[in-house]
Amino acid sequence: MMRLGRLLLLVAVLASAVAAPSGALAARSAEPAAPATPAATTSTAQPIDKCDVPQGEELPLHCFKPDAEFELRDWVPIHVGGLNLSINKAVAYIMLASVLTMLLGVFLMRIKVGRTPGKRQALGETIYEVAQVQVAEQGLPAKAIGTWFPYVATVMLFIWVVNMIGFIPLPLSDQKFHIGGLAIPTFSIYAATAQLSVPLVLALITFIVTHVEGIRWNGPRKYFASWIPDAPPAALILIVPIEILSQFMRLISLSVRLYANMLAGHMLILVMIGLVFIIHSSPWKYLGLPGALIFYLFEVVIVVTIQAYIFAALSAIYIGSAVEPEH
Numbered sequence: 001m002m003r004l005g006r007l008l009l010l011v012a013v014l015a016s017a018v019a020a021p022s023g024a025l026a027a028r029s030a031e032p033a034a035p036a037t038p039a040a041t042t043s044t045a046q047p048i049d050k051c052d053v054p055q056g057e058e059l060p061l062h063c064f065k066p067d068a069e070f071e072l073r074d075w076v077p078i079h080v081g082g083l084n085l086s087i088n089k090a091v092a093y094i095m096l097a098s099v100l101t102m103l104l105g106v107f108l109m110r111i112k113v114g115r116t117p118g119k120r121q122a123l124g125e126t127i128y129e130v131a132q133v134q135v136a137e138q139g140l141p142a143k144a145i146g147t148w149f150p151y152v153a154t155v156m157l158f159i160w161v162v163n164m165i166g167f168i169p170l171p172l173s174d175q176k177f178h179i180g181g182l183a184i185p186t187f188s189i190y191a192a193t194a195q196l197s198v199p200l201v202l203a204l205i206t207f208i209v210t211h212v213e214g215i216r217w218n219g220p221r222k223y224f225a226s227w228i229p230d231a232p233p234a235a236l237i238l239i240v241p242i243e244i245l246s247q248f249m250r251l252i253s254l255s256v257r258l259y260a261n262m263l264a265g266h267m268l269i270l271v272m273i274g275l276v277f278i279i280h281s282s283p284w285k286y287l288g289l290p291g292a293l294i295f296y297l298f299e300v301v302i303v304v305t306i307q308a309y310i311f312a313a314l315s316a317i318y319i320g321s322a323v324e325p326e327h
Contacts, residue, residue, distance in 0.1 A: 066270035069190060070263070073174050092172050093192035097162040101154075104161065131156055135309070139316030144213070144323045148316070151209070155202065156312035159193065163262060163304040166191025167296065194263040196255065199311075203254035206315040210250075214322030226325030250318055258307050265299040268292075 074086040108124030117125065131153035136145050140152070169187040176183040192198045214223040227243050228236065272295060275288035 066267055066274055069188060069266070069270060070194060071174075072195070089172055089174065089190060090192045090195045090198060093162065093165065093190065094198065096170075096172075097158065097165055097192065100165065101158045101161045105157065127157070128153075130309075131312070135312045135316050139313060139318075140320040141324045144217075144320065148209075148213075148319055152312045152316045152319075155206075155315060156308050159202070159258070159311055160305060160308035162193050162198075163191060163307060164300070166193065166262065166266070167300050167304070189266065189269070191262045191266055193258050193307075194266055196259045199258040200251075200255040202258075202311070203251050206254060206318060207251045210318045210322045211247075213319055214325070217323045218325065223322070223325065250314075254311060254314060258311055261303055261307050265295065265303055268295045269299070 072088040072090055074084075074088055075092070076087040078085040078087065108120065108127065111121055111124065132145075132149060135152050135156060136149040140148055167189055169189055171185040171187055172190065173185045173188040175186045175188070177186055178184070211223075214226075217223075218226070227247070228240055229243065231239055269292050272288050272292035275291070276285065279285050279288070
């Protein structure tokens with residue numbers, strides 16, 4: 001468990017560091033516009049569109065911006081030289097997921113084993129068995145399981161927690177409402193893995209580990225030679241660049257798959273809810289909330305777990321294929 005904790009902290013810190021800089025761009029884009037000069041406030045000025053409409057009227061389409069939920073603004077500015085390490089919404093979710101993952105691991109694994117397993121022990125053993133049998137043993141060779149099982153198990157549990165809390169309404173939002181002069185953040189759903197920098201860092205860790213282990217177990221010459229398939233010399237001119245490119249495509253496939261699925265799920269839910277406010281004609285106005293509920297349940301029950309499993313399983317396969325190359 002201590003090894004799992006250390007690996008998880010490494011993953012969380014790296015993901016947080018890379019997620020933070022994108023918040024600077026969002027913060028600059030969110031800066032308030034300069035006040036209008038007196039010359040601009042003439043009778044010829046165009047009226048400003050407003051999104052505050054009377055109750056019962058349709059919301060203008062230009063006011064409906066579900067993608068605004070994924071804009072990042074600096075909450076706690078931290079700048080070290082030219083590096084922006086500011087805390088924003090994505091970093092807050094990563095920190096929360098890190099703490100919850102470690103607490104979940106302690107709760108499920110640090111138990112006294114009895115002859116008759118209780119629900120807590122049974123759940124912990126089920127998760128451990130899935131991580132070992134369905135993930136580690138399917139991709140890692142026997143000689144590497146002891147070293148890299150903690151990593152793939154931690155990644156699977158961590159991504160599952162990050163994805164799951166992304167569908168739980170939490171008061172971690174840039175928008176606020178006021179009660180008695182106190183500004184309180186509104187409840188919203190947001191997935192840190194829907195920010196490309198987070199799954200990209202997780203994929204980058206797997207990418208680096210894969211090639212480091214391949215060189216460590218086989219030596220650089222034998223490992224890189226395994227990238228060259230058995231083919232006629234004339235065909236190698238075309239095949240070798242494709243094979244090298246495929247190694248880097250693993251980095252893209254790991255990160256974009258997780259990012260796109262989580263972003264699409266949240267966008268679908270927000271769009272379906274938005275139909276309630278922008279469409280007031282029957283029967284379409286009655287489809288928004290049921291549609292959002294269907295997408296929500298699909299994401300929570302199926303997508304959250306599948307994406308965590310796929311990321312961990314592919315990580316195990318990539319590391320295993322580097323430790324024992326086919327060629």
